[in-house]
Amino acid sequence: MEIVLSGIRSTGNLHLGNYFGAMKNFVRMQEESNCFFFIADYHSLTTHPTPENLFDTTKQVLVEYLACGIDPEKCTLYRQSDIPEIPELYLLLNMNAYMGELERCTTFKDKARKQPNNVNSGLLTYPVLMAADILIHRALKVPVGKDQEQHLEMTRNFAARFNRMYNVDYFPEPTAYNFGQELVKIPGLDGSGKMGKSEGNAVNLADEPEVIRKKVMRAVTDAGPTVPNQEMVESIKNLFTLLKVVSTSETVTFFTEKYNDCSIRYGDLKKQLAEDIINFTTPIRERIIELKSDNDYLRKVINQGAEKSRVSATKTINEVREIIGFRKF
Ligand code: TYM
Numbered sequence: 001m002e003i004v005l006s007g008i009r010s011t012g013n014l015h016l017g018n019y020f021g022a023m024k025n026f027v028r029m030q031e032e033s034n035c036f037f038f039i040a041d042y043h044s045l046t047t048h049p050t051p052e053n054l055f056d057t058t059k060q061v062l063v064e065y066l067a068c069g070i071d072p073e074k075c076t077l078y079r080q081s082d083i084p085e086i087p088e089l090y091l092l093l094n095m096n097a098y099m100g101e102l103e104r105c106t107t108f109k110d111k112a113r114k115q116p117n118n119v120n121s122g123l124l125t126y127p128v129l130m131a132a133d134i135l136i137h138r139a140l141k142v143p144v145g146k147d148q149e150q151h152l153e154m155t156r157n158f159a160a161r162f163n164r165m166y167n168v169d170y171f172p173e174p175t176a177y178n179f180g181q182e183l184v185k186i187p188g189l190d191g192s193g194k195m196g197k198s199e200g201n202a203v204n205l206a207d208e209p210e211v212i213r214k215k216v217m218r219a220v221t222d223a224g225p226t227v228p229n230q231e232m233v234e235s236i237k238n239l240f241t242l243l244k245v246v247s248t249s250e251t252v253t254f255f256t257e258k259y260n261d262c263s264i265r266y267g268d269l270k271k272q273l274a275e276d277i278i279n280f281t282t283p284i285r286e287r288i289i290e291l292k293s294d295n296d297y298l299r300k301v302i303n304q305g306a307e308k309s310r311v312s313a314t315k316t317i318n319e320v321r322e323i324i325g326f327r328k329f
Pocket residue numbers: 005006007008009010017018019020021022040043129130133134142143144145146147148184185186187194195196
């Protein structure tokens with residue numbers, strides 16, 4: 001069976017970008033493939049969370065995965081830091097990851113610009129740890145948003161380099177995947193860029209309806225179209241992109257026509273968008289609240305996930321050690 005793997009960093013609440021960029025098809029995938037879904041808590045250390053914060057966000061991501069319909073009986077749901085084989089593979093892959101290619105990585109350059117006082121080597125080798133996450137289960141398909149495309153390309157390079165170096169056909173070359181469709185970038189509400197946990201422009205799956213209404217009503221717009229079929233500015237395109245993921249096609253057509261004949265009122269568009277987001281997130285939010293207090297269940301899920309994940313991870317690391325030459329006396 002095809003191996004699918006995806007991860008989410010534990011740096012805060014999950015938002016619509018995470019959901020529509022990566023998670024939307026997880027529920028279907030777990031029926032059809034051998035799925036590994038995990039919480040990337042090592043990756044979140046690049047921003048130096050406090051111990052309480054690290055634990056709380058890790059728990060929150062676990063709860064939110066489950067609330068979105070991930071069934072730990074149908075897939076392997078685990079926490080990265082429970083699998084010691086991942087940092088071991090990370091160490092091994094680091095020996096063949098070159099400074100030049102790591103420094104050229106767009107996400108590294110972005111982070112280095114955004115946090116100039118904390119350009120740590122974990123940030124530089126972030127793509128290597130991500131490659132270790134993927135290759136430890138020899139996954140083939142990796143459902144992610146558009147922002148992760150380059151990381152997947154780097155993973156393929158590391159895999160191919162390992163195979164060439166040891167003259168083996170061991171690691172497959174995984175691809176970023178979105179169920180046969182283009183990878184997506186869900187925009188934020190601030191009129192520019194993608195929705196992100198630390199950008200202050202996100203609608204979270206756990207947000208209360210009133211919070212969602214407030215956030216959406218504050219979204220950036222322009223003064224409105226003045227000539228028919230006017231090209232949309234970025235902030236308006238973004239609202240339509242969000243509308244397309246949560247609303248019906250009739251709603252999208254309705255507001256598109258209103259835009260094109262210059263009769264649109266952005267207030268109406270935002271009200272509709274907010275209600276459609278609320279409709280979409282309400283069942284998820286309700287499950288989040290239920291699951292959050294069920295510590296016994298969460299403990300069972302995380303322990304079982306670690307056990308299941310380690311079976312496959314141990315097999316890979318033993319084979320990799322053998323290939324590299326760490327042989328038994
Ligand atoms: P993270 O937590 O930043 O994002 C988790 C997933 O959500 C997607 N995503 C988006 N997609 C579309 N539009 C957006 N605005 C948006 N924001 C986030 C991301 O593309 C991602 O799929 N490095 C990964 C975590 C990770 C991982 C892995 C993923 C670590 N190891 C191995 C896959 C395989 C990340 O950026 O997480």
